[in-house]
Amino acid sequence: MFTATKIQRKMPELPEVETTLRGIQSSLQQRRIAEVIVREPRFRWPVSPDLPARVQGRMVEALERRAKYILIRLDRGWLVCHLGMSGSMRIVDSTAPPRTHDHIDLVLDSGSCLRFNDPRRFGCFLWCDDPREHPLLANLGPEPLGDRFDGDYLYQRARGRRQAVKAFIMDQSTVVGVGNIYASEALFKAGIAPSRPAGRVSRQRYRRLANEIRAVLSAAIEQGGTTLRDFSGADGKPGYFRQQLAVYDRLGQPCPACARPIRKRVIGQRASYYCPGCQR
DNA sequence: CGAACGACCTGCAGGC
């Protein structure tokens, strides 16, 4: 039960990032940034001391997402933000007192404020001239919901790879945005064992896998709002999101398809859940 | 080149 709460509370996989972006977009767009408050600059990459000066007074033109990065386009330059493993963003009244781990504020001319909270500080909040030239974004694979991603692409890219297929699809240079939960889920739905070498999955099965990745991410994005509402409302309603998961965090529970107990194995240093009967 | 692994952090659950 507590596991369900845990999952709800922090889940910056791609659907969460997309939901976050949609949630903050209308409050930021076409607003001027009156002030930047950095209470804690130590992140995965530290906040540059000159970031406030570059950002204060700028207008927010648009928000975009690339992989799990939230990109905020200003009238001069961009902000490149990542939620890491524990980050979240919310819109608050700029007079609201900051809570623990509320590290950065973008105070807007509207009186609202974008507040970035990140307990583990694995995220980042960077300024750059042009994200297309930023090294962090340079080697990212295609978007899983875009045109350039399909089974044939995965099949081609997997030629000669001995790496486990789960690690392969979680590699951001293969395809972006497939996190640990959805990697397990998509592999289950595609009937592929997570430890199978990437180079030993057929073209046909990669087509299935690509479709399942798209399906599971799209469904989660549609539900993202619900997850966030539960999160911010703190109404203690557990498990709504977790019920959608067939295998993740379900060690020993019956497979929804064949009822054999779900197994857990560490692959590429990450916990992986699968059905030994349905996945080959 | 690919692949494995350590590292970065805090919070929480569970065991003793």
Next chain:
DNA sequence: TGCCTGCAGGTCGTTC
């Protein structure tokens, strides 16, 4: 109650 250990949604840099 409190201390210790292990584990957690990400992913980059180093090393082999």
